[in-house]
Amino acid sequence: DTAVSQTPKYLVTQMGNDKSIKCEQNLGHDTMYWYKQDSKKFLKIMFSYNNKELIINETVPNRFSPKSPDKAHLNLHINSLELGDSAVYFCASSQLDQETQYFGPGTRLLVL
Amino acid sequence: GENVEQHPSTLSVQEGDSAVIKCTYSDSASNYFPWYKQELGKRPQLIIDIRSNVGEKKDQRIAVTLNKTAKHFSLHITETQPEDSAVYFCAAINTDKLIFGTGTRLQVFP
Numbered sequence: 360d361t362a363v364s365q366t367p368k369y370l371v372t373q374m375g376n377d378k379s380i381k382c383e384q385n386l387g388h389d390t391m392y393w394y395k396q397d398s399k400k401f402l403k404i405m406f407s408y409n410n411k412e413l414i415i416n417e418t419v420p421n422r423f424s425p426k427s428p429d430k431a432h433l434n435l436h437i438n439s440l441e442l443g444d445s446a447v448y449f450c451a452s453s454q455l456d457q458e459t460q461y462f463g464p465g466t467r468l469l470v471l
Numbered sequence: 472g473e474n475v476e477q478h479p480s481t482l483s484v485q486e487g488d489s490a491v492i493k494c495t496y497s498d499s500a501s502n503y504f505p506w507y508k509q510e511l512g513k514r515p516q517l518i519i520d521i522r523s524n525v526g527e528k529k530d531q532r533i534a535v536t537l538n539k540t541a542k543h544f545s546l547h548i549t550e551t552q553p554e555d556s557a558v559y560f561c562a563a564i565n566t567d568k569l570i571f572g573t574g575t576r577l578q579v580f581p
Contacts, residue, residue: 400558
């Protein structure tokens with residue numbers, strides 16, 4: 360009965376590789392988000408989708424591409440991984456873009 | 472765009488004491504202010520929130536106050552316990568996105 364789930368939990372990979380992180384929510388929410396939390400714990404929004412449409416696209420390298428196959432899923436694909444991409448990536452969802460956001464457990468990405 | 476500042480960055484208190492974390496925001500259009508608690512290795516979890524039409528909200532040992540004129544809001548934790556130890560984030564939202572403060576690491580010593 361997990362509300363917001365992410366896979367994988369841990370991801371260790373080499374520089375230059377391409378990887379994907381998946382997110383699913385079973386709360387019936389319309390809006391989903393991706394956040395990046397760096398080593399200093401700063402939480403910064405990357406993308407937001409409302410009902411499968413991109414509504415927020417922060418200054419993120421175009422190596423990052425979100426994809427929303429339906430409103431319950433928001434995946435994040437990262438091309439040509441760099442050392443600076445190492446971080447914890449959190450998915451979140453909310454009913455509306457001004458309501459409470461519920462976070463997934465996070466995916467810890469380490470690029471070697 | 473919105474900018475949220477949070478102080479202090481670290482806070483150490485003795486069990487049973489009170490803890491106060493303060494945040495300021497820049498955009499007067501912001502209308503929703505949640506507080507999240509993040510334990511080590513875990514997800515941020517909402518502990519309390521306040522909307523701009525309310526000045527204060529309380530939930531057991533946790534309270535939040537909002538001063539719209541000064542554009543600042545605070546988290547108050549009374550009778551702190553060791554399990555309150557975590558990183559606390561304030562945030563502000565206006566039209567479309569949640570902007571987080573830089574976090575406060577709270578340590579409660581028994």
